[in-house]
Amino acid sequence: xxxxxxxxxxxxxxxxxxxxxxxxxxxxxxxxxxxxxxxxxxxxxxxxxxxxxxxxxxxxxxxxxxxxxxxxxxxxxxxxxxxxxxxxxxxxxxxxxxxxxxxxxxxxxxxxxxxxxxxxxxxxxxxxxxxxxxxxxxxxxxxxxxxxxxxxxxxxxxxxxxxxxxxxxxxxxxxxxxxxxxxxxxxxxxxxxxxxxxxxxxxxxxxxxxxxxxxxxxxxxxxxxxxxxxxxxxxxxxxxxxxxxxxxxxxxxxxxxxxxxxxxxxxxxxxxxxxxxxxxxxxxxxxxxxxxxxxxxxxxxxxxxxxxxxxxxxxxxxxxxxxxxxxxxxxxxxxxxxxxxxxxxxxxxxxxxxxxxxxxxxxxxxxxxxxxxxxxxxxxxxxxxxxxxxxxxxxxxxxxxxxxxxxxxxxxxxxxxxxxxxxxxxxxxxxxxxxxxxxxxxxxxxxxxxxxxxxxxxxxxxxxxxxxxxxxxxxxxxxxxxxxxxxxxxxxxxxxxxxx
Amino acid sequence: xxxxxxxxxxxxxxxxxxxxxxxxxxxxxxxxxxxxxxxxxxxxxxxxxxxxxxxxxxxxxxxxxxxxxxxxxxxxxxxxxxxxxxxxxxxxxxxxxxxxxxxxxxxxxxxxxxxxxxxxxxxxxxxxxxxxxxxxxxxxxxxxxxxxxxxxxxxxxxxxxxxxxxxxxxxxxxxxxxxxxxxxxxxxxxxxxxxxxxxxxxxxxxxxxxxxxxxxxxxxxxxxxxxxxxxxxxxxxxxxxxxxxxxxxxxxxxxxxxxxxxxxxxxxxxxxxxxxxxxxxxxxxxxxxxxxxxxxxxxxxxxxxxxxxxxxxxxxxxxxxxxxxxxxx
Numbered sequence: 001x002x003x004x005x006x007x008x009x010x011x012x013x014x015x016x017x018x019x020x021x022x023x024x025x026x027x028x029x030x031x032x033x034x035x036x037x038x039x040x041x042x043x044x045x046x047x048x049x050x051x052x053x054x055x056x057x058x059x060x061x062x063x064x065x066x067x068x069x070x071x072x073x074x075x076x077x078x079x080x081x082x083x084x085x086x087x088x089x090x091x092x093x094x095x096x097x098x099x100x101x102x103x104x105x106x107x108x109x110x111x112x113x114x115x116x117x118x119x120x121x122x123x124x125x126x127x128x129x130x131x132x133x134x135x136x137x138x139x140x141x142x143x144x145x146x147x148x149x150x151x152x153x154x155x156x157x158x159x160x161x162x163x164x165x166x167x168x169x170x171x172x173x174x175x176x177x178x179x180x181x182x183x184x185x186x187x188x189x190x191x192x193x194x195x196x197x198x199x200x201x202x203x204x205x206x207x208x209x210x211x212x213x214x215x216x217x218x219x220x221x222x223x224x225x226x227x228x229x230x231x232x233x234x235x236x237x238x239x240x241x242x243x244x245x246x247x248x249x250x251x252x253x254x255x256x257x258x259x260x261x262x263x264x265x266x267x268x269x270x271x272x273x274x275x276x277x278x279x280x281x282x283x284x285x286x287x288x289x290x291x292x293x294x295x296x297x298x299x300x301x302x303x304x305x306x307x308x309x310x311x312x313x314x315x316x317x318x319x320x321x322x323x324x325x326x327x328x329x330x331x332x333x334x335x336x337x338x339x340x341x342x343x344x345x346x347x348x349x350x351x352x353x354x355x356x357x358x359x360x361x362x363x364x365x366x367x368x369x370x371x372x373x374x375x376x377x378x379x380x381x382x383x384x385x386x387x388x389x390x391x392x393x394x395x396x397x398x399x400x401x402x403x404x405x406x407x408x409x410x411x412x413x414x415x416x417x418x419x420x421x422x423x424x425x426x427x428x429x430x431x432x433x434x435x436x437x438x439x440x441x442x443x444x445x446x447x448x449x450x451x452x453x454x455x456x457x458x459x460x461x462x463x464x465x466x467x468x469x470x471x472x473x474x475x476x477x478x479x480x481x482x483x484x485x486x487x488x489x490x491x492x493x494x495x496x497x498x499x500x
Numbered sequence: 501x502x503x504x505x506x507x508x509x510x511x512x513x514x515x516x517x518x519x520x521x522x523x524x525x526x527x528x529x530x531x532x533x534x535x536x537x538x539x540x541x542x543x544x545x546x547x548x549x550x551x552x553x554x555x556x557x558x559x560x561x562x563x564x565x566x567x568x569x570x571x572x573x574x575x576x577x578x579x580x581x582x583x584x585x586x587x588x589x590x591x592x593x594x595x596x597x598x599x600x601x602x603x604x605x606x607x608x609x610x611x612x613x614x615x616x617x618x619x620x621x622x623x624x625x626x627x628x629x630x631x632x633x634x635x636x637x638x639x640x641x642x643x644x645x646x647x648x649x650x651x652x653x654x655x656x657x658x659x660x661x662x663x664x665x666x667x668x669x670x671x672x673x674x675x676x677x678x679x680x681x682x683x684x685x686x687x688x689x690x691x692x693x694x695x696x697x698x699x700x701x702x703x704x705x706x707x708x709x710x711x712x713x714x715x716x717x718x719x720x721x722x723x724x725x726x727x728x729x730x731x732x733x734x735x736x737x738x739x740x741x742x743x744x745x746x747x748x749x750x751x752x753x754x755x756x757x758x759x760x761x762x763x764x765x766x767x768x769x770x771x772x773x774x775x776x777x778x779x780x781x782x783x784x785x786x787x788x789x790x791x792x793x794x795x796x797x798x799x800x801x802x803x804x805x806x807x808x809x810x811x812x813x814x815x816x817x818x819x820x821x822x823x824x825x826x827x828x829x
Binding site for chain 1: 588
């Protein structure tokens with residue numbers, strides 16, 4: 001059934017449909033208890049080994065669950081890559097109260113035990129050798145023994161503590177929830193202690209000084225929390241600072257694609273009312289605005305909006321627009337000293353990454369507005385850097401693209417100018433300008449109309465299309481009686497001309 | 501490359517168009533955009549300038565209209581196995597099909613205004629015994645050929661033609677001898693002022709409104725000319741062998757007619773003195789006289805392609821073209 005372009009159903013887009021959520025007030029913080037928890041494994045085990053096996057069993061099940069809820073991973077990846085602090089906090093709220101997986105808990109516990117056990121062994125060796133020259137083999141033996149025991153103990157303890165540890169807590173413990181200055185200060189003290197110990201050891205100040213310094217280091221290592229508490233820096237579980245170091249985590253994982261990230265957010269909303277309260281209205285607003293995104297220049301301006309949700313929406317819309325947004329983003333990225341520079345560069349890279357997915361199927365994707373295929377664009381930004389993106393060869397957009405072959409039809413009786421079938425049929429007679437097509441079908445047209453079409457094709461200097469016409473089939477319908485002259489003109493321009 | 505608009509021999513460069521995927525061939529002299537079909541295939545289809553020269557109401561515009569009608573509506577492509585014509589741009593299409601529609605609708609085209617015309621560009625391929633080429637038709641108001649200054653101002657295109665097409669309607673001249681001489685004189689002077697050399701040009705004298713002249717030919721020594729004209733539908737072109745020889749013969753006969761009947765010796769002498777060669781042709785663009793601007797019957801053009809064949813013959817000279825014609829390439 002042929003249909004006019006204006007009356008077409010919604011074109012196939014690269015994004016998935018949005019599930020609307022109930023509109024609620026946006027709260028600044030999310031109650032972590034409202035978040036969905038993984039299924040708990042009931043166990044009747046009582047002995048240590050039974051409990052251990054049960055824990056190990058749960059560890060295995062937790063891994064399966066992690067695959068089932070992979071939206072967490074996607075949100076973690078987005079959290080790790082974003083440069084917007086407010087936005088990062090809201091993402092963290094979605095996943096921060098998820099339990100730390102057994103593997104990570106065991107690994108970090110084991111590493112901590114390894115370091116602390118080794119230091120304890122060294123301390124014991126120093127105390128044992130008090131007043132006598134230190135025996136290196138004893139010190140080494142005790143240190144290794146301490147490290148092995150500490151590592152094993154750390155592993156076991158972490159496994160047994162299991163899912164009790166949330167990411168929020170774990171990250172807070174890992175960084176002591178210190179701000180960068182405080183963390184730097186603590187690290188400097190530790191480093192200074194190690195250096196001091198090394199030099200006093202070399203200077204022969206004796207074991208007492210060494211014991212004191214190693215003891216302090218051990219105290220600092222084992223009881224960092226105590227030190228933090230003593231210094232009044234402990235902030236509990238509130239992750240004021242813990243996510244600030246996110247750029248250092250799982251750096252090997254790429255940022256998620258826009259579509260998969262939005263799908264993950266919708267999944268989060270589907271399973272958690274807390275997530276729905278915050279993200280539901282944001283996603284709904286995003287979907288509304290996606291229908292009429294507004295000028296990209298305004299969206300670029302919105303990147304400095306005071307409200308994180310507006311910034312998020314603007315960024316997502318800019319990525320959605322793809323190449324259309326490239327010029328204003330390019331302008332923002334080229335302004336040295338602009339607060340938007342980093343963000344604009346970030347978005348350009350995201351557009352590059354998002355649209356590179358289209359590279360392999362470029363000639364099969366059609367922009368419904370320009371009726372041009374998808375193509376490669378390059379945008380020079382600051383310095384020698386160039387961003388490559390894929391989108392409509394004409395307007396650059398990559399939001400709405402139709403896959404499929406296109407037939408240029410010349411038919412005076414064809415209703416509308418585009419028929420969304422497979423392949424797409426676009427009536428040149430109603431458009432009168434060229435578009436990207438793969439075949440020609442002349443159903444009902446006069447010699448003059450055909451010649452006008454052929455003249456446009458012949459004068460087409462589009463470098464992509466120019467070489468294709470000579471290999472293109474042209475079919476002429478049985479009702480179309482063209483003159484011999486016109487048939488020869490067609491034969492001169494197109495690869496094969498067949499009268500049905 | 502010859503710019504089809506200003507006819508300057510310039511290097512037409514391909515330039516990227518702003519906000520477009522396409523590029524354009526821009527003449528650096530006149531800044532006009534040449535069609536890609538013209539610019540890209542310039543060597544394969546070299547340009548042939550066809551400039552209609554003649555007084556007002558002597559049938560220049562009607563001749564071109566009838567020629568376009570013949571090319572598009574008659575059955576040349578059926579008879580010539582490789583032949584086809586195609587316009588090279590939208591303007592040319594408008595001109596060609598606009599004229600065809602007018603003649604089909606029984607009306608004549610309006611008089612051409614006095615201005616420097618834009619060319620009607622038509623690619624001709626597969627014309628028997630002639631190389632493929634791009635025909636650039638220029639037509640301007642007949643007033644431009646009344647004074648050399650007007651010719652210089654509005655008909656500068658004549659300078660680039662290898663063959664000048666002089667269209668003369670003998671029945672419309674009170675004194676054919678004087679009228680023909682005046683036209684030739686104006687042309688030669690105008691060409692000099694344009695910096696052109698008629699010595700490098702061939703002259704094709706075309707007697708238009710041949711249906712009027714046919715009555716004059718009837719029953720006398722010029723009966724063969726009447727017969728040639730009357731039998732001059734495109735069907736006669738179906739067998740191109742020997743056609744050029746017949747055209748040469750008719751040219752000689754028309755030369756004799758010009759001398760003996762029109763007594764235009766001065767015209768002939770001046771033409772032979774100023775041009776490389778002089779040939780004559782006769783056409784009837786409509787086949788019958790119109791009633792005002794209306795055509796009472798469907799047009800039947802006679803010998804309408806002869807002037808074009810003459811121009812192609814004269815434009816492509818030299819041993820290579822002679823060999824190709826002889827070999828049938």
